[in-house]
Amino acid sequence: MRIDKHPVLHFEKGRKVQFYFDGRPMTGHEGEAVTAALHANGVMVLSHSLKRRHPRGLFCAIGKCASCMMRVDGQDNVRTCILPLREGMRIETQEGKGRLK
Amino acid sequence: MKYDAIIIGGGIIGASIAYNLTKQGMRSVAVFEKNYISSGSTGRCGGGIRQQWASPENCKLAVKSVHLFEKLDQELGFDTEYYQGGYLLLAFTDEEVEQFRKNVVMQQGAGVPVRLIGVDEVAAKFPFLDTSDLKAAAHCRTDGHINPMLVNQAYADAAKRNGADIHLFTEVVRIVRDRDRINSVITADVRTFETGVLINAGGGFSAEVAAMAGITIPTRPQRHEILITEPLEKFMDPMVIDFHHHIYFRQTKHGSVVMGYGDPHEPYTHNIQGSLEFLKTMSLMITKVVPAMKKVKIVRQWAGLYNMSPDAQPILGKVPGVSNYYQAVGFSGHGLMLAPAVAELMAELIVTGRTSMDISDLSIDRFAGRTEFKLEKAVV
Numbered sequence: 001m002r003i004d005k006h007p008v009l010h011f012e013k014g015r016k017v018q019f020y021f022d023g024r025p026m027t028g029h030e031g032e033a034v035t036a037a038l039h040a041n042g043v044m045v046l047s048h049s050l051k052r053r054h055p056r057g058l059f060c061a062i063g064k065c066a067s068c069m070m071r072v073d074g075q076d077n078v079r080t081c082i083l084p085l086r087e088g089m090r091i092e093t094q095e096g097k098g099r100l101k
Numbered sequence: 102m103k104y105d106a107i108i109i110g111g112g113i114i115g116a117s118i119a120y121n122l123t124k125q126g127m128r129s130v131a132v133f134e135k136n137y138i139s140s141g142s143t144g145r146c147g148g149g150i151r152q153q154w155a156s157p158e159n160c161k162l163a164v165k166s167v168h169l170f171e172k173l174d175q176e177l178g179f180d181t182e183y184y185q186g187g188y189l190l191l192a193f194t195d196e197e198v199e200q201f202r203k204n205v206v207m208q209q210g211a212g213v214p215v216r217l218i219g220v221d222e223v224a225a226k227f228p229f230l231d232t233s234d235l236k237a238a239a240h241c242r243t244d245g246h247i248n249p250m251l252v253n254q255a256y257a258d259a260a261k262r263n264g265a266d267i268h269l270f271t272e273v274v275r276i277v278r279d280r281d282r283i284n285s286v287i288t289a290d291v292r293t294f295e296t297g298v299l300i301n302a303g304g305g306f307s308a309e310v311a312a313m314a315g316i317t318i319p320t321r322p323q324r325h326e327i328l329i330t331e332p333l334e335k336f337m338d339p340m341v342i343d344f345h346h347h348i349y350f351r352q353t354k355h356g357s358v359v360m361g362y363g364d365p366h367e368p369y370t371h372n373i374q375g376s377l378e379f380l381k382t383m384s385l386m387i388t389k390v391v392p393a394m395k396k397v398k399i400v401r402q403w404a405g406l407y408n409m410s411p412d413a414q415p416i417l418g419k420v421p422g423v424s425n426y427y428q429a430v431g432f433s434g435h436g437l438m439l440a441p442a443v444a445e446l447m448a449e450l451i452v453t454g455r456t457s458m459d460i461s462d463l464s465i466d467r468f469a470g471r472t473e474f475k476l477e478k479a480v481v
């Protein structure tokens with residue numbers, strides 16, 4: 001799922017790169033938001049609510065909420081909706097509140 | 102309308118005095134709060150509860166408070182998030198170590214289970230700290246922290262259950278005094294309430310409240326800034342104070358880290374604006390002490406008032422020349438932790454004229470004719 005043509009906006013598409021989601025290799029375009037790459041690969045659930053563990057997907061998409069927080073290359077609580085994708089990134093679903101590291 | 106006791110201020114001090122007055126049998130008690138419960142310093146404070154003070158009087162009051170905090174949830178029927186995770190005071194210079202050494206002896210004498218611990222033990226027990234410049238630390242395991250808003254509400258609710266009236270959004274704008282006696286208060290909505298005694302628990306506005314009764318007291322408001330981070334998995338038990346960098350921090354039950362920095366050059370005003378300067382300084386200081394904080398996001402910042410007294414100790418009890426005026430003011434940044442003890446003793450003083458623990462050293466008389474004071478140093 002990707003918007004390729006848009007009446008107003010023009011998308012620069014970076015080169016194809018490989019990254020990992022929970023250990024599975026996936027491909028996306030360098031520089032696009034990590035969540036865009038995940039969506040294109042069919043991953044809609046980014047985190048879970050703390051109390052009831054309800055699935056959480058993309059919500060604000062501008063780095064203001066906590067819905068898309070994931071573990072990226074070992075770092076917890078990274079807002080993946082505003083994080084540009086890079087080659088070899090390791091994105092993981094984060095359970096719980098994130099650790100001080 | 103007539104009350105036996107009117108309390109001005111619905112912060113932790115006013116609410117806890119109201120509760121203790123009703124508990125000790127006073128019939129008609131009222132609290133007047135110009136905003137809402139916890140809208141003043143209480144709802145803005147750090148929530149720390151410690152017994153490690155530089156004077157024996159402060160230690161004894163704090164020890165009494167901790168005994169009361171330990172039973173408080175049960176007594177008030179409220180989960181206040183009280184947590185005895187301890188308190189860790191960091192020493193970075195030889196002078197600080199020397200001071201801590203003296204304090205620890207004095208504090209142990211006052212019944213505080215505190216000990217001086219070496220850098221290796223600090224590093225092993227509290228791995229989140231950067232101990233490279235650390236010289237030693239003082240640790241007291243029965244110190245801890247609490248959710249200030251919850252404990253304020255708990256006291257207010259309990260006072261209400263016991264029959265006290267809590268008038269929210271009701272500012273006292275005039276105090277009517279006839280010679281040595283206060284007769285009544287008048288509220289902003291122009292109602293008059295007569296009273297048997299008046300209690301000033303006005304926090305950052307204590308001097309203004311006293312002035313309405315024609316009383317001059319040496320308290321001054323001073324802004325202190327504070328912030329809270331996103332929640333993290335639990336990584337720390339104690340509240341940490343670092344007098345060297347002027348900071349303190351603790352992790353709440355929810356997982357957020359609350360931290361404050363006391364600017365030594367802050368002027369005495371009622372200003373409670375948050376500042377960008379604070380964000381910069383706080384970030385700089387906290388990342389020196391807890392380097393991993395670099396990656397943690399700040400959620401919110403705010404500020405509140407310390408009500409400073411000349412010696413940074415509270416001013417409790419009556420004032421000369423007014424028979425039915427009492428005050429519990431000037432807490433100088435540690436009123437939350439002292440509230441249970443202070444409120445019980447103030448209620449004793451008001452109801453019986455005596456206190457079960459001597460607090461006469463903390464009366465306003467100590468300032469009479471003096472211009473220099475021994476400062477309580479253990480304040481951030």
Ligand SMILES: Cc1cc2nc3c(=O)[nH]c(=O)nc-3n(C[C@H](O)[C@H](O)[C@H](O)COP(=O)(O)OP(=O)(O)OC[C@H]3O[C@@H](n4cnc5c(N)ncnc54)[C@H](O)[C@@H]3O)c2cc1C
Nearest residue numbers: 110112114135141142143146147149273304405436437438
């Ligand atoms: C950033 C910060 C961190 C702190 N950290 C700690 C800590 O870790 N531990 C600790 O023990 N203490 C701490 N303190 C200090 C603590 O917050 C105060 O000592 C304590 O809350 C004082 O309680 P209070 O009831 O006297 O004042 P307040 O909570 O300010 O209550 C006074 C109330 O009186 C009301 N009032 C004033 N004038 C009138 C009027 N004319 N009519 C009606 N109502 C009126 C105000 O609206 C206010 O609600 C901290 C304070 C700050 C600002």
